[in-house]
Amino acid sequence: MITPTIGPIIETHDLGRDFRVRDGLRRRTVVAVDRLSIRVEPGEAVGYIGANGAGKSTTIKLLTGILMPTRGTVATCGLRPMADRRRLAREVGVVFGQRTQLWWDLPVRDSLRLLASIHALGRVAERERTDELVERLELAEFLGTPVRQLSLGQRMRAEVAAALLHSPRLVILDEPTIGLDVLSKQRLREFLIAERSRHGTTLLLTTHDMGDVERLCDRILLVDRGSLVYDGTLAGLSRTVGAERVLVVDLAEPTPDLADVPDTRHLGSEAGGMRQRLAFDPESTTAARVLASLSDRAELVDLAVEEPEIEEIVRRIYASRR
Amino acid sequence: MADLAAYRAVLASRIRAQRSYRTSFVLDLASSLLVGFVELAEVWVVFHAVTELGGLDLAAVVLVFGLADLAFSLADLSFGHCDTLPTYLRAGTLDVFYLRPQPLLLQLITSDISLRRLARAVVGAAALGVGLAVNDVAWSLASVALIVLALVSGIATFAAMFVWAAGAQFYLIDGAEATNAFVYGGRYAATQPASVWSRPLVVVFGFFFPMAFTAYLPVVTLLGLPGPEWMPTWLGWCAPVAALWAWVLALLTWRAGVRHYQGGGG
Amino acid sequence: MRTYLRLFVAGFRRQSTYRLAAFGGLVANTAFGLLKVALLFAAVRTSGGELAGYDVAMMSSYIWISQGMLGSVNLTGRTEIADRIRTGDVAVDFLRPLDVHLASVTTEVGRAVFALIPRGIPSVVIGALLVGMAVPEDPWAYPLGAVSLLLGIVVSATTVYLVGVSGFWLLETRGVALLYMVVSGFLAGLFVPIALFPDWLRLVATATPFPAMMMYPVDVLSGRVGGAAAVGLVALQVLWLVLTVAAGQLATRAGRRRLEVQGG
Numbered sequence: 083m084i085t086p087t088i089g090p091i092i093e094t095h096d097l098g099r100d101f102r103v104r105d106g107l108r109r110r111t112v113v114a115v116d117r118l119s120i121r122v123e124p125g126e127a128v129g130y131i132g133a134n135g136a137g138k139s140t141t142i143k144l145l146t147g148i149l150m151p152t153r154g155t156v157a158t159c160g161l162r163p164m165a166d167r168r169r170l171a172r173e174v175g176v177v178f179g180q181r182t183q184l185w186w187d188l189p190v191r192d193s194l195r196l197l198a199s200i201h202a203l204g205r206v207a208e209r210e211r212t213d214e215l216v217e218r219l220e221l222a223e224f225l226g227t228p229v230r231q232l233s234l235g236q237r238m239r240a241e242v243a244a245a246l247l248h249s250p251r252l253v254i255l256d257e258p259t260i261g262l263d264v265l266s267k268q269r270l271r272e273f274l275i276a277e278r279s280r281h282g283t284t285l286l287l288t289t290h291d292m293g294d295v296e297r298l299c300d301r302i303l304l305v306d307r308g309s310l311v312y313d314g315t316l317a318g319l320s321r322t323v324g325a326e327r328v329l330v331v332d333l334a335e336p337t338p339d340l341a342d343v344p345d346t347r348h349l350g351s352e353a354g355g356m357r358q359r360l361a362f363d364p365e366s367t368t369a370a371r372v373l374a375s376l377s378d379r380a381e382l383v384d385l386a387v388e389e390p391e392i393e394e395i396v397r398r399i400y401a402s403r404r
Numbered sequence: 405m406a407d408l409a410a411y412r413a414v415l416a417s418r419i420r421a422q423r424s425y426r427t428s429f430v431l432d433l434a435s436s437l438l439v440g441f442v443e444l445a446e447v448w449v450v451f452h453a454v455t456e457l458g459g460l461d462l463a464a465v466v467l468v469f470g471l472a473d474l475a476f477s478l479a480d481l482s483f484g485h486c487d488t489l490p491t492y493l494r495a496g497t498l499d500v501f502y503l504r505p506q507p508l509l510l511q512l513i514t515s516d517i518s519l520r521r522l523a524r525a526v527v528g529a530a531a532l533g534v535g536l537a538v539n540d541v542a543w544s545l546a547s548v549a550l551i552v553l554a555l556v557s558g559i560a561t562f563a564a565m566f567v568w569a570a571g572a573q574f575y576l577i578d579g580a581e582a583t584n585a586f587v588y589g590g591r592y593a594a595t596q597p598a599s600v601w602s603r604p605l606v607v608v609f610g611f612f613f614p615m616a617f618t619a620y621l622p623v624v625t626l627l628g629l630p631g632p633e634w635m636p637t638w639l640g641w642c643a644p645v646a647a648l649w650a651w652v653l654a655l656l657t658w659r660a661g662v663r664h665y666q667g668g669g670g
Numbered sequence: 671m672r673t674y675l676r677l678f679v680a681g682f683r684r685q686s687t688y689r690l691a692a693f694g695g696l697v698a699n700t701a702f703g704l705l706k707v708a709l710l711f712a713a714v715r716t717s718g719g720e721l722a723g724y725d726v727a728m729m730s731s732y733i734w735i736s737q738g739m740l741g742s743v744n745l746t747g748r749t750e751i752a753d754r755i756r757t758g759d760v761a762v763d764f765l766r767p768l769d770v771h772l773a774s775v776t777t778e779v780g781r782a783v784f785a786l787i788p789r790g791i792p793s794v795v796i797g798a799l800l801v802g803m804a805v806p807e808d809p810w811a812y813p814l815g816a817v818s819l820l821l822g823i824v825v826s827a828t829t830v831y832l833v834g835v836s837g838f839w840l841l842e843t844r845g846v847a848l849l850y851m852v853v854s855g856f857l858a859g860l861f862v863p864i865a866l867f868p869d870w871l872r873l874v875a876t877a878t879p880f881p882a883m884m885m886y887p888v889d890v891l892s893g894r895v896g897g898a899a900a901v902g903l904v905a906l907q908v909l910w911l912v913l914t915v916a917a918g919q920l921a922t923r924a925g926r927r928r929l930e931v932q933g934g
Contacts, residue, residue: 148502150666164666171505181496183503187421199413200504431845438852446861450709453866454716457709579694585701593705600712605704 089160091252091284092122092145098153098308099140114140116308118154124251127278127285129299133400137308138288142254145286146174159252172201175250179257182237183244184229190240191225194247201248215243218273235266242270246277253277255287259294271297292392306400320395326361328388329372333358334381343375410506411514418516432520440477440527444469447595458597459629465597467535467627471551472594472619474528475558481521483513483563486570490577498665509658512570539627547626550640554622557643558594561618564650565590567658568613574661586613594618599632606634614646677773678780692788695741699793703737706861707801713866722865723894727804731892732863734797736884739819741789742782743826743883745855747847749778752834755925756843764926771831771915771922778827783820806893814900815891821907822887828914829879835918838925853878859885882910 097118100111115137122128132138143149144156147163147170156163159173184193194215198208216222219239224232232240238258246253255274259267275298277283287298295302295316302319304312312319328349336354345367349359362372369387376382422429447469451462460468489512492498501511541547569583576582586608593609598616601609609615617639624631625640710729714721724732751774754760763770797803806812833850837843855861857880864875864885875881886903889895895903 143499146503148499148666150663167502168505168507171503174503176503178496178499181500183500185417185421188417192417196410196413196417200410200506202410202505428842428845432848435845435848435852438849442852442856446856449862449867449871450713452868453721454713457716458712576690576694579690581691581694582697584694585698589698589701589705592702596705596709597712600708602704602708605708608701609705 090121090157091124091126092120092156092158092286094118094120094144094154094156096154097141097144097151097156099137099144099149100152113308115144118305118308118310120303120310120313122284122286124284125278125282126301127299128287129295129302130286130288130305131290131295131302131396132305133396136305138305139256140308141305142176142256142286142288145254146170146176172248173251175245175248175253177238177241177245177253177255177258179238179255179260182229182241184237184240186230187228189226189228190221190232190243193229193240193244197244197247203248211247211249215246218276219243220269235262238262238266238270239273242273246283249281250283252284252286255285255289257289258287259289259291267291267293274298295392304396304399306403311399311403316392319392322399326363327369329360329362329369329376330386330388331358331360331376331380331382332356332384334383337380340376340379343372343379346372411510414514415517419519422519429520433523436520436523437527440473440524443473443595444527444531458599459624459631460597460599463535463538464623464627464629465595466531467539468597468619468623469595470528470530470532470535471554471558471623472528472591474525474532475555475618476562476591476594477521477525477528479559479562479566481518481525483566484518484521485516486512486566487580488516489570489573490580493573493577493665508662509567509570513567541626542628550622550626554619554626554640554643557647558618560647561614561643561650562591562594564647564654565613567654568650571654571657571659571661574665590615594620596620610634614650617643617646673768674772674776677776678783680777680780689788692741692785695785695789696792696796699737699740699789700796703733703793703797704800706733706737710862722863724863724865725804727802728892728894729863730797730801730803731805732888732894734794734801734803735888735891736860737797738786738790738793739822739884739887740793740860741785742823743858744778744782744830745826745851745858745860745883747830747833747850747854749830749834750774751831752837752843752847755834755837761929764929769922770926771918774834775824775827775831775918778831779824782823782827804892806891806896808893808896811890811893811896811900814904815887818887818890818900818904818907821904821911822883825879825907825910825914826883828911828918829883831918832914832921835921835925838921838928854880854883857881858883859888863888879910879914882907 097115098113099115100113102109103112118137118141130138130141140149144151145158145163147158147167150164158170161170161173163170183197184190185196188196194212195208198212203211216225219242221239221243224236224240227236229237229240242255242258253274259270262270271294274285278285285298287294289295300315302312302314302316303310304319312322314322326347329346333356336356337358338355339348339351340358340360341348343360346360346362349361351358360372360376362369373382373385444466447465448462451457451465455461457465489498492501492512498508501508501515504511536551565587569587572583573580590609590613593605594615598606598610598620606616621631621635622640622643623629624635625637628637631637631639707730710724710733711726714724714726714729719725721729751760751770754763760770763773766773794803806815830850833843833846836846840846857864857875857878859875859881864872864881867875875885886907890900890903
């Protein structure tokens, strides 16, 4: 089978999806996805973020042929998801953080074997790929354990192996790190980074965990109420809302609040004024200029610049649109 | 062909998994056997109180029961798993099926197999054997062909009922009992002499869901009994036509259900 | 007392959210009812219009009242308490200042009484309109029938509770529940009235609590059994209630001790 290798992995034009819901006795239409036009090139790693109910899961279902679009067009791996569902299934792997594609009463090894025959992998390909995934996801210690007895972190690693077994070109991860401890998250992220650099896999990731986005994604799509509100890099995202940076200074002696430094806002003082926090807008001044004004007023011992939190930026973008 | 290997692999793993829980598997087998016996007893109790019902005597009704119950249990063994669709819909398991390169319906059917239902088939087979022995069957090539045809068509018809019900579940997730009325009600109907039915029952269980064709009509033809007035004696030979109709109905309903899920659900 | 009243109402309320399920149940009740009508009417007619004391109208009453009770009498063997014991959640129930046994039964009865509205009454009405049925002439049959119906529902709840609490001792109660499901419907007289059973089988049935759940209330409500005999059936129901409640109390206490010893 010849699969298209050139052209975008995901391409949507004015994609839209409505749901009819019953509201008491009346029925009304809820727009879950609206005029979504995105283009993802092979090898990209894209974070698809937004609040609960912003339309993330619906988009994933539209991309994989589970739901039919109400409006617009969608092509995944150059295929039409609904019409070419079975061909598309060989190109895409999906990890759902909340539902399992493993057989709960079978050992992990058996689940992987079953999936290999479902995807019609050859004997050699199956062994090589299984060995690779077992080693890099560290599955060996629980390969013989039934899925229902796995810890959440173990299960998630097995889920990822299951979704990636057929070496899909596009991997979609829906909340892959939800509920995982710090170490498990870290391992999973490292694996995904390695997988991407080794096989050139395209990643599309929905998450609430901004650590995932920072570590894994070089591009962000932010959705709000079904519409795309931002498409670009993480750094660019903070610029769009004009997010303030925060300068934290430790001073030599207790000092009254430094409320009169030009182009800054005094956020607070600790330790009787030994440590003070000042916010400034990087568009109208620079850290150097603020420091210069500060050293006229007090003796600095140490300083740090805090970058804005992504959650905060997203919250602000949402607030500005309400 | 590759698809076939996938189904075989899934089914083989299901069978292994069931046998590995030995105690509960044995208990399941025993209770399934008991279900079969109690269902036979329900029929027997009525015929114990009267000598003849709707043109059938006890011997003939045991044959009807055996044929219907064997066909139903074998269909239940392989297709009964379609019942779990509402659970799959609620848990989102169905979405996982979409991500695999096989047809959805085949994935649903082959996602499990209930070996314990074999025990029920044993009761049906025994009743069929006893029924064939105690009735005055004019053995010939034709009568053997009729029995085989009836059994195969009966299995297909009941299997279609499970698929039809699964298709309808896309619309009535919480209303599974409505389809049970026709699937399990259909099984109950199939073990009865259809000659006692009122007109609405003849329409629903005689023709729309062709339950009378799974056992009663072939037995009437086989034994040369006087059937109800709406039936010519050769109608028992039409079981395959009934099975075909049941499958048309089932596949249309399934397709509509899947469309509804992709178009309206979420 | 107020707490149990609230539990009853909560069981009642929760059921009212499943409207589609109730509709599905009604469809199933009607389909099965009509099939039973066909078979049992034919049996009565074949025997010259009377079979074991049933004429056609009385048989109709039996069929539709028993179909109507199907949603209220637990013939599946499945209960919430069984799940709570299996998952260990029952430990939380023991911490509450409530009698676990009584609370569980009250909730179940609330659920069951509610089911009479979308399933019980419509089934009887559909039967009366489609087929017609006999009604008792004695005015006393109605209040006595209502008492008997309620007793039937309660006995079913207290009996199925025993299946659930067997989980304190058994690892898996699914087998017991399945056994209960298979036997209870048959011996409660769901498919064939117990009067049609051969003598030995009728004796077996009478020795179990199952006829007290369905057959006796149906007999009293339909007027098939009247006068002193009807009072006798209700007394028999009370006897089964006392027995099953006593067994439930003992089992709950023993189960609690077992839980405390084993630490859950």
